[in-house]
Amino acid sequence: MKDIEQLVQQLSSEATTIRPAPSPWVLSLKWAGTALIYLLVALAASGLRPDLAQAVQQPLYVAELLLLLLILLATTFGSALLAFPDLHQKRKLVYAPAVFVAMFMLLMTFAWLTDTPPAPFPVHSFECTLDITFVSLIPAALAFWVLQTYASTYPHWAGSFALLAAFSVGAIWLRLYEVNDSILHVLQWHYLPMIMVGLIGYLAGRKALKW
Numbered sequence: 001m002k003d004i005e006q007l008v009q010q011l012s013s014e015a016t017t018i019r020p021a022p023s024p025w026v027l028s029l030k031w032a033g034t035a036l037i038y039l040l041v042a043l044a045a046s047g048l049r050p051d052l053a054q055a056v057q058q059p060l061y062v063a064e065l066l067l068l069l070l071i072l073l074a075t076t077f078g079s080a081l082l083a084f085p086d087l088h089q090k091r092k093l094v095y096a097p098a099v100f101v102a103m104f105m106l107l108m109t110f111a112w113l114t115d116t117p118p119a120p121f122p123v124h125s126f127e128c129t130l131d132i133t134f135v136s137l138i139p140a141a142l143a144f145w146v147l148q149t150y151a152s153t154y155p156h157w158a159g160s161f162a163l164l165a166a167f168s169v170g171a172i173w174l175r176l177y178e179v180n181d182s183i184l185h186v187l188q189w190h191y192l193p194m195i196m197v198g199l200i201g202y203l204a205g206r207k208a209l210k211w
Contacts, residue, residue, distance in 0.1 A: 024080035024088050031076045031146070035139050035169050042135055042173050049179045060111045061175075067104040068172050074100050075165035079143060082158035083150035097161060108191065112183045119181040128178070128189040132170035133197075140166035147209050159205015160198045167197045 055061050074097040081087050081094050143162035152158045171190055180186065 024077065024084065028077040028080040031143065032073055035072065038139055039169050039173055043176060046177045049177055051179055063107055065172060065175060067100060067107060068168055070100045071097060071104060072165055072168040075161040079147065079158050079161040079165060082154045082161060083147055083152050085151050085153045108187055112187060115183045118184060121182050121185050122180050125189055128174060129193045132167060132174050132190065135170035135173050136166040139169050144208055152209055155205040155209030156202045159209055160201035163197050163201030164194060167194055
């Protein structure tokens, strides 16, 4: 009996306190805050587009930036929910990014149809996609690093949302930095690549976030 009591005392003394994981709200706020700070640092390094004062007078441009920000916040929160095996009992909120993406698609379609006569194309093309991707690398790596410490039962979607959130950071940065009013160019080289990014995140999540 004494041996059992000693064993219990020994095991009790060796037990470590397990710190509970933060809620998805706290986790997403940390991610979003870090992403926004990173965005501000990137803009401080690159500078803002010189015609920004005139650009923000265009309602469609402001709406585009606002919806990009909402997509960033929604995908960040979606990733945080998907990090938990039970989605923290908030399954319906996981679909929020789809709502904002649909609104964004409608907005950009309207902007394209009303771009008459169309604004001239910039002299570059795929360089924009490369720039957005480069800026997105750090937030994407951080998101995957944090997600690996959780037990997601939806690693594919968690990875997809994480990369979409990171790509949104790069997309916001470029729209605030680049002097470009060609909606068709923006659709082709800024936003259509988001489909491929989401797919890459889906595949990467299945590999990197599976437990």
